[in-house]
Amino acid sequence: MLINELSKRTGITAHTIRFYEKSGLIKGKRDERIKSNNYFHYDDETVEKLELISDAKSIGFTLSEIGQLMEAWYNNKITIPEKVLLLEEKLRSIDEKIKHLKEMKKMIAEFKKSVEEENC
Amino acid sequence: MLINELSKRTGITAHTIRFYEKSGLIKGKRDERIKSNNYFHYDDETVEKLELISDAKSIGFTLSEIGQLMEAWYNNKITIPEKVLLLEEKLRSIDEKIKHLKEMKKMIAEFKKSVEEENC
DNA sequence: AACAACATTAGAGTATAGTCTATACTTGTA
DNA sequence: TACAAGTATAGACTATACTCTAATGTTGTT
Numbered sequence A, B: 001m002l003i004n005e006l007s008k009r010t011g012i013t014a015h016t017i018r019f020y021e022k023s024g025l026i027k028g029k030r031d032e033r034i035k036s037n038n039y040f041h042y043d044d045e046t047v048e049k050l051e052l053i054s055d056a057k058s059i060g061f062t063l064s065e066i067g068q069l070m071e072a073w074y075n076n077k078i079t080i081p082e083k084v085l086l087l088e089e090k091l092r093s094i095d096e097k098i099k100h101l102k103e104m105k106k107m108i109a110e111f112k113k114s115v116e117e118e119n120c
Numbered sequence C: 001a002a003c004a005a006c007a008t009t010a011g012a013g014t015a016t017a018g019t020c021t022a023t024a025c026t027t028g029t030a
Numbered sequence D: 001t002a003c004a005a006g007t008a009t010a011g012a013c014t015a016t017a018c019t020c021t022a023a024t025g026t027t028g029t030t
Helices: A003-010 A014-022 A044-058 A063-074 A080-118 B003-010 B014-022 B044-058 B063-074 B080-119
Strands: none
Touching: A003 A014, A003 A044, A014 A044, A044 A063, A044 B080, A063 A080, A063 B080, A080 B044, A080 B063, A080 B080, B003 B014, B003 B044, B014 B044, B044 B063, B063 B080
16 A cells, blocks of 8 residues: 555554654565656555554653564564563563552542542 | 752752743742842742652653643642642543553563464 | 852753655546 | 646754753852
């Protein structure tokens, strides 16, 4: 598929997709048989990758962290123990984030209660 | 206390503290009695606020969201029902974040398992 | 008095993550 | 064939959140 369809399927603008391409997060392929243009062609894996990018971004991972994660996910240049290590690191960082969020939630909930009581 | 002590107490650089001051997140007071300088003086509440900023930032709130939160926390120009609404909104957004993190964690854990099994 | 340490402001610079514009070429449809 | 729609690239622009520098003045210590 071309960039426009990829954009429609993922909800990510063509501009941003090109930005991710330039950043090395995704890779379109050029069709050697077609000489009249040099349009990038994308496969379903790229759709998956863009979805992963969206998800990972929404939980606060930077693009460079997401890049590492996708190395482990899709790339075989990295050894299995290295993959496992990387994934464990990400799991730890997610646990940290969850811990912080829970603390913050408790803090806000307590404060909300005190505000409501003040109200009476 | 002056900016240097505030910085030492919070672990936030004086540069960043001044940036927060300019952004309206904290407010130092000038001592009217002292005419020779116009140094900002900070109280313990500012220490608290800076700690809140650090915490809220670590869980992915933007400075402008943190500003709103601190309006509710410290400011009485906002009515109690408004405060409660704002706090509820932040609680919801934290729950959303936690939900996303848990989904991501599950995904990564499953992938890690499959990588490890592949290893045998 | 000398001098280090600290304070202020203005403004420049950096990193991240886009977002948009201009230019130019290609493709598909009326 | 005209022309709208799609594609590529380079580069400018934006927003957020700092981070640093320069210029200048103040305070505290020897």
